[in-house]
Amino acid sequence: MKKLESDLILKTVPAKAGKTTNRTRTLTPVRLEQQDKQEREDLASRTETPFGTQSLLRGLQIMEILSSFPNGCPLAKLVELCGMNKSTTHRLLQGLQSAGYVTSAPTPGSYRLTTKCVAIGEKALDSLNIIHVAANHLEALNIDTGETVNLSFREGDHAILIYKLESTIGMIRTRAYIGQHLPMYCSAMGKIFLAYDHPARFTRYWHENRERIVPVTSSTITDEQAMRDELAAIRANGFALDREENGLGIWCIAAPIFNIRKQAEYAVSVAVSTARFSEAGQAKLIERVRQTAERITRELAG
DSSP, rough: OHHHHHOOOOOOOOOOTTTOOOOOOOHHHHHHHHHHHHHHHHHHHHHTTOOOHHHHHHHHHHHHHHHTOTOOEHHHHHHHHHHHHHHHHHHHHHHHHTTEEEEEOOOOEEEOHHHHHHEEEEEHHHHHHHHHHHHHHHHHHHHHOOOOEEEEEETTTTTEEEEEOOOOOOOOOOOOOOOOOETTTTTTHHHHHHHHHHHHHHHHHHHHHHGGGSSSHHHHHHOOOHHHHHHHHHHHTOOOEEESSSSTTTTEEEEEETTTTTTTTEEEEEEEEEHHHSSHHHHHHHHHHHHHHHHHHHHHHH
């Protein structure tokens, strides 16, 4: 033991002013571990991301993963998806539970989000003026057509669904939900945002997402030139179609809603079954969607 401690003499203690001493202080294994831990914490605090602490970002990551598991996610699966060890994941879950954002799911060892997250999401949506402006027009479209009506805006490389009215005739219920991130290359509303964006941004989007632009169905457009032709047609006609490109049996019609700067900031769409699309009259449905988008645009402009 004496030999071990003598090997751990790392630093000399400087003498106080006016005094002379040759004494040294040894760092025992315990003291050495404490010093290393403090140095690591200091380094972490100096390199911390400006957007928040590491724990905060990890907690948000867990919440995002849980949002895809409405019936609960097993702890082992959560550990796998978030890339953290089990003890860290469990500690963060306990913190989220104590704050009321996460709760245990019916299946033992699983976790899910609470309705507190829904309340926050609702408040965020209420802050969007577009909802107050568009709601009456979207309800009129829903009643008039009887079909599912959606409203979205662009965020990054996705169309975010912010409002939805289910079909009143009970023909279909789509899988779409408020807050869903829709891929832009295979959804009608997403193609609206691509069509009315600057060409350079489309090029960037296509190249940066190339590995994720894959066929969802046999109708999905995955060729860049074919998509450029599609977007040109959308701009010429004023509407976009999803021809079973994001799911079999469902067609979508979307039209742009422009802000005061003439930018396509939002998109409105109607989702119909393939059979219904032919029965209801394609031209009639397309015109109703376009008219709704134009009315909302005019009201936004004041």
